[in-house]
Amino acid sequence: MHNASKHLLFILAPLVVVFALLPGVYQNHLLLFNFVIFLILAQGVNIIYGFTGYLPFGYVGFFGAGAYGFAIMVMHLHTPAPFAVLVGGGVAILLGLLLTPLLRLSGAYFAIANLAASLAVLHFVANPALEGITKGPYGVSLTGTFNPTHAYYAAVVVMALTVGAVVYLKNSPFGLALQAVREDAVSASMAGVNIIKMRVIAWLASALVAGLAGGIYAWYVSVFYPDNVFSGEFSIFAIVFALFGGVATITGPIVGVLILYGIYNLIGFTTPQYFQLIYGLLIMGLVLFLPAGLVSLATRRGWHVP
């Protein structure tokens, strides 16, 4: 059996089945939904950071753009929710295209510029002058589309597609070429790789993923303010989860979300007073002892981690 088929069968399929069935046995549906959203976002970060090397500190910009793309379609054009989600993804791609000049930067410069860009989008959307279109700072309240069950399953579908995309990257010359560009752009071009095209494709793919997630999030919550859907926490969490598990793998970001977001909620339920202390120590420990993520525990022993 091909590696890609194995990855689809033993990683993607169980993940989808578990999250499709869990709402029937576990009552906290919002928590399940948030898990799925972070699985999508962590894999989106994996695409652009793990495979391409750009750390997207303003990743939430695409998420928020997707949420507002959804909201505007529903509020003004009364389109069905699934179509509005697709438009949300499209809006994120447009924002990604607008931001392609950022790809000329690297390292911390890219991260900071991307963060600034996401704040710019937030303030654009939240501008009272645009109240007629975005409702400005007063927030969005969507009526007629509220359907958490459908939104949840839409999220599971997008998660499946996103993980499927990462399976493709992990098993294709295309994914290998992206990693080559990340490792050494000059050598990659001397291997015949069009480095600009590769970077833009990865960037737009990760934008699309976050935009779809944002659209579905808007569908699920129905009522939100600009600060909610442009909250820096989405970027930070998605990045930390992906790094914690280990990027440029399929399983790393999944493991990262399940463990770290699991612990996050566990602490939140049991000992919220120690929340920041425990979480901070955990992340410091990761950076100090496992900079390549949890999967490196296995790869250091020479085991192959998909």
Next chain:
Amino acid sequence: MSPEKTSILDVSKLVKRFGGFHALDGLSFHVVPGEILGLVGPNGSGKTTAINVISGLYAPDGGEVVFDGASAGGVASHKLVHRGINRTFQVPKPFLSLTVRENIQVALAYGGATGAPSIAELLEEYRLKEVADRPAADLNSAQQKMLDLTRALATRPRLLLLDELAAGLNPAELDWIAGRIKALAATGMAIIVVEHLMGFIEQITDRVIVLNAGKEIFEGTLATAVREPQVIEVFLGGEHAH
């Protein structure tokens, strides 16, 4: 036999400036298929700059690069790779976290070459078989140079630029790689070699061009070059000439 008819690469009056510094100052030369041309000269004479311009890393500020009858100056590197130019780097630049095999796979998949050698052949011929599934970061510098070379060969170049491939190799490895380079040229590949090791240059080249300050000061065999006062002067300083 006029060079215009048969040469695969024609460089004429090439100029490359960095600020006020003329790294290349009207350099002209040609290479024919199957030929091994040596580019020699003191540090800073423009050898690597010439290779960087021909391989598309720098756009020239003047002059022309014609590869296989079509202009190649200022064309993006990956397009030149597809047209049949490739190179190695003075300091090899493999994709460190990818395995040796994956390094070569990228070039095979994206090099756009038909009839390129297989991974197995390249691994075998360039002594990388044992390390095929190790990350490139684990290789020693000689192995990284060979990997750099296989990355280039996987795109099946018709013009290969070797930037100090021999530096750091031991005598046995030098003999072996000299044999490999000659075998490549025998297939019709044009090869330009930048090298400081004169013995190695003498062993493999048909012809050398001596550069100084971005200009050609001599063209011919190395044996003639070393008797040329102007060449001796730039290599050893004025008092040794005559």
